[in-house]
Amino acid sequence: MSITFIFFLGLIIALIGVVPPGLLNMTAAKISLKEGHVRGIVFSVGVCVIVVIQTYAAAIFARYLSKHIEVIDVLQRVAFVLFVLITIYFLLIAKSQPKKQIEPKIRSKHSRFFQGLFLSGINVFPIPYQAYMTITLASFGWMSFDQINIISYVAGAAMGTFVMLYVYMFFFDKIKGKHFTSQKNMNYVIGGVTGVISVITLVNIIKDLL
DSSP: OOHHHHHHHHHHHHHHHHOSOOHHHHHHHHHHHHHOHHHHHHHHHHHHHHHHHHHHHHHHHHHHHHTOHHHHHHHHHHHHHHHHHHHHIIIIIOOOOOOOOOOOOOOSHHHHHHHHHHHHHTOOTHHHHHHHHHHHHHHTTSOOOSHHHHHHHHHHHHHHHHHHHHHHHHTHHHHHHTHHHHHHHHHHHHHHHHHHHHHHHHHHHHHHHO
């Protein structure tokens, strides 16, 4: 596959991962609203620096797993169960009442950059998410684990994360105005995404059994 195609795969998968309202995108939007667009972008750059490191580590881990098929089989089954449980939670159990957000107090541009580094660093979800997605892409023959493909994918993931953070900053007024009604819809979005991933995982499991 071409590096451009792999770049856009990384971009799209990262977009999906950052779509649901969370600490990073909502913090970026609030910083942009309260302190200006530039500081929101500085925060987002800090986030993306860590995303590059996390995604690269995830791809290297996925490359290791790709050489140990027996481990992948076990992880696929575990991932399938986890994604099904997450889907059930967000579609049937999750409450629509939003959590209160902690108001940021840091003001300088450099502080916002390091705040982006810190908050992205404690958010470890991208590592297993990207590791699983890269293995899935490789299983479909859409990606290989040579260095240039990994770098292209990582660049796409960083760009996808930045684009979604920017979208949150740009449309924050609309999102904020519909916060209480959109949260329930976002639960359905998350449930739908994990549901699709569950189906893809199940297809891979069945394909391996045949």
